[in-house]
Each structure stands twice: as structure tokens, then as C-alpha cells.
Amino acid sequence: LSGVDPMPIYQLVADTSVLTLVHAGEQDLMAVKQAINGNANHLVDTQIAASLIGLPWPSSLGNTIEHLTGLHIDKAHTFTEWDRRPLSKSQLRYAADDVRYLPLVWSRIQEQLVRENRLNWAMQESATQLAGEQVFDPDRQMRRASRGEPLKPAVMTILRELVLLRRELAEADDQPQRTLLSDGALMELVRRKPDNASALREIRFVPQPVAERHGERIVQCIRAAKTMPPIRQEFARLLEDTAVRARIDAMWLAFQTRCMATNIAPNLVTSRAEFTSWLAARIQREQDLAKGSVATDAPLPFAADDWRAESIGRWLSEFIDGRGELALRWDATSGGLRLCDDSK
Template structure:
């Protein structure tokens, strides 16, 4: 039974025809903001299979059946591109990736309540249910989180669950914005997910994530070639890259340089069927092409990954990590949003190199202090059980 204090949300409505979709979304185009979520399946495919789109307005909650026969999602694409309507997501990355894949453009403008929650002091990557509880005092049902959204018909319980992902989000958004405006932090919630390249895997760069432990540029060239081929092949047949061929197999191919089908079958994880088929022949051709590359076209390990690359002082890194935690405690913001480990390493090695922590609000709450610490102008101290910043008694010049 609902409590008298429970908010009253609009009754969700399932949309499964193009005309209904166009009419329903037309009514929402006047809204100041809409809350949006998606349900999809991806366990067995490379590309996400969109099953349901939830949209919450002030008076409407639409559940769009993306798998309905004959449904044309063009009206949804037009809404996603409408600059006059703010689209509010929680943990938007996967949702944005889906819309980019479907419509070849990212929704705009976008507000991510997970990023906003990190700015507002709710910790790193706070979950939606936790955030709803913190901001509204209510708990929400997450029992259908791992349900099969591709099965039809959808049950009433599934539809109720799906609606809750956008109805409560309206309250979360409004209360987060109010808090951030009071604290003058709304500008901190920047559009960090606005670059389509963030969501599109570049086949030619996939080798970098495999963490090869070698400086042998020929081997790296082969690894780059076979990793790029696997990425394109996984996209073509629409299967997850690791299901097509595991990373370990690619590393072994780069190390052993197979030239024949028989050679390829000796690689762990490569079956005779795969080696003799289109995928295997493509891998062998990629190896052959990489073998023929001139030395000048071979890759090097990314900067910082080479055994010969300069390493920051472990002691300086430790100090910067403590400083980051201290500054973020003082400002009640999640450290992960302020600086990554790569940012800290770059700052430790060379503070003159462009760095996200040395611009905008990050510079104000951490970057300036980090430079001062590095220059010996401030020191870390402990007062009443907390780490604090204190002027250095003997400032030194930057080393």
C-alpha cells in the first residue's frame, strides 16, 4: 500500500506503433527536461540489442517497445537531436552508446545524474537505487535488473520496474540541481560524454588495451594488425570480441607469427574450424601484411608503457594521491571525477604538459594545490586526525 507521502507518478504507457510514437513524443517536445533510460541485451552480441526505451515527462511516462514489428524509431531520433529539450540519464554511457549506434549521433544536450552525484559528494559511481534512497528517502525495486528484456510479451512487473527508472529520476535530477546550484557547482557537471569517439572502438587502437610486455616493434605491429582484424570481424558477425577470439590468443599469435592454417591451430584457443574459415584466413592475412610493413610504420608502446619510459617518483605519486583525497574531502567531491591515475602520473613527471587537473574547476580545487606541493610551497600535515595543507617552512624551487 502506498504511503500518503509517496509521490504520485503518471501511469506508464506502452508504445509499439510508429504513429503512437510520433504523437506521444510530439507532446513531450515542449518539456524543459525528460528523463531517459534503456533496457537492452548484449551478452551474445557485439552491438547492443535495444529492447525498451523509457521516457519520463511531467505528465507522461512512455515505454517504447523497440522490438515491436514495424516500429520506426525516427521520431525518437528527432527528439534525441532536439537541442531545446534536456535529456537526463543516470550513468549515461551505455545509453548514449546505443543511441549513437542507432542514430549515428549522440543525444544533445545531456545531463548525467551519476556525474552530478559525484560532484555533489555522493561518492564514486553511486548506483541509481542508492541515489534515490539518499535524495528521496524511498527504496526502489531492482529485482528485474537482470531480466530478459528481449522476451515478449513484457510482464506488468517488468513494465512497472522499467517505469521506475525514469519516474524517480525526475526527483533525483531536480534535487541534485537544487543542491548544486546552492553550492555553485552546477557548471562542474560538464559534458564529458559529448565526443562520439568515446563510444566508438577504433580497431587500429585495440592492441593498446592488450598490455603487451615487449618493446619488439615487429611483434607490436602484428598485434595491432590481428587486434584490428578481430574488432572488425566481431562487428561484422555481431559477436563479442572475446567470444570470437580471446586476448591471450592474439598475444600468442603476435609472438609466434603463424604463417599457415596448421600453425594457427597450434595457438591456444584457436580451433581447426576457426583456423580454416574466414576468420582464420583473415588473421593469417593480417599477420602477413604486418610482416611486410617497413620499420618506420611499426607502432611503439604508448607513452609511459615502454620499459624505457620515465617513471614518476613513487614517493611523489603517493603524496599526490594523499593530496587528491584531502582536497576532495575538503570539497566533498569524488576523487575519481577530479583526476585519474594517468593525470597524476603526468603531473608528477611534467607539470608543464596540458592536463585536465590544471584547468577549470579541477585546477581550483586540486591542481593549484598539487603544483604548490610539487614546488615545495605547501606541505601535508595531520591535525585532529585529518590531513590538512600547511605552508612550507622552506619553499623550494621546482625540480
């Protein structure tokens, strides 16, 4: 884009009368936000929208295109080094494919959203996620990087320190945090724990320029985090009870099944870690009340005006109170689970 003024494009993305389509677009929109000193408007993220019609969360653009259209796009440059110039013809073609199929994908998704009365859900969630964080929240960043899966305390400690370092380095380099180090790069660093710059450079998710400029800082961060006291999980003592863990596992399975039977990706609704914390708080409340102790409320892990409350909140409250049920059938036509009529 040398010699091209991107400001007209940024202004178009910020225009409330124009619908902008993105796929996993939070990072892509950082440049727009910085340029116009505000948020982009009237956006749809097809990754989010696809998760409300039966696709997993998160689904890559390639998988989304293939599922909805039957078209197969080349994924050879998924982890290419995009900051190197000049870009090859195959890289340019790959980049073009990133936007070429979005209108077709959105038209297919929109048809299903309208049919199932979920268009507002997709618009609401797109606006929320694409607005980004107003205040930096390392815990949210950790949940996002780990995709909400429970982590061991020592692993959580390393991940938290890396999340904090990523923010510091990104601000120093004046670039979005996930451009500097993607969530996948963070998790690979946590898994492999490189103890020198040479080992760091072997991790393909870490861009080489980042490894060269900040490799020693990253290695030192991991080394220091390994000596820190592990982050203690909330309700750790309660969760040591195998009966409590079995109850949470069973409820999570029921929750996942209900979501999938209604074509909603469970991890878009809430993460396993957030669900565990909420249910553990509810179990703790039950135990406190049984002892006659003061009990703390444990409301659902999403707000009343959130689309999640409409889609599954009422059922979840009734189900866990013993007033609801989960009745399923197999739909041979679609090849998936569906709710029985009396379980809707």
C-alpha cells in the same frame, strides 16, 4: 516497442530547448546518434552530476536514488538479458524505475550544485562524456574499462586486444560497443581468461547471444594475447624506484583526500593511471634538470578551460611545488572531511 516509431523521441532528445536526463547514458544515446546522424543536445548525466556533490564515481542509479531520496529500488534485473522477448512484468517495472526517479534525483542534485556553484561543471562534463569519442582511442577505452587502476603489463595486453576485438564485432553487428560487451564483461574476461567456449558461457557479464555468435573469436583473441609481448608501462624504469613509487602514492593520497574534502569524486577528475603518468613525467623532468639534460614539460593532466583546472588544478600545482598545503578537519555534522578555512 514493436510497432512504435522511436524517431519522435530521438528528435526530442536532440532538441536544444529540452533538457534530457540520463544516468550513465553514453550507451543509451548511441541509438539517438545513429538515428539523427549527430549528437544529442542539452543533456545532464546524473551519474556525473552526483559525483560533484560527494557520491563516488561511478555510482549506480540505485545507490544514487537511495542516497538522495532514501528510496530503495529493486536491483534484481541489473544483469538481466534485456534482448530476450517478451520482457517480464518485473523487468518492465525495473526498466520504468530507471527513469521514474530521475527528475527527483536531478532536482536534489541541482540544488546542491547551484549552492556550491558547480552547475556549469556538471553541464560541461555531461556534454563532454555524452558526446562520446570522435576518434576511436583504445587506450582511453582501456582506462575506462579498468576504471583507471594500474594493470600488470600482461593484463594490459589482453585488455587491449579485447577492446580492439569488441570494436570490430560491434561494427559487424551494427550495435554500440558496450551493448555487445560491457566494460565489466571485458574485465571479467581479463580476470578469468576462458580457454574454451564453454568456460566463456559461464561468465554472467557476457550476454549469451554474444557468447554463441562470437565465443570462439573471443577465446582465440585471449589465447593469442597471452602469447604477445606485454605492453610496457610508460616510465617503467623510473617507476621501478621504490622511492619514486612511494612519492607518487603519497601524492595520489593527498589528491584523493583534497577531492573528497570538497565533495568531488577523485576518479572523475582523473584516473590513478593518468595521475601516475603525469607525476612520473614531472619527476623525470626534475631529474633531467638536475643532471643538466634537456627536460620535457609536464603540464597538468587537464586543459586550462576544463572544470578540473578550476576545481583543483591551481591547488595541485601549488601543492606539488611546495607553495600550497592540505589542512583538514572532521565535520561531525556531515560525517566527512572538510578543508580548513586557510586551505581553501
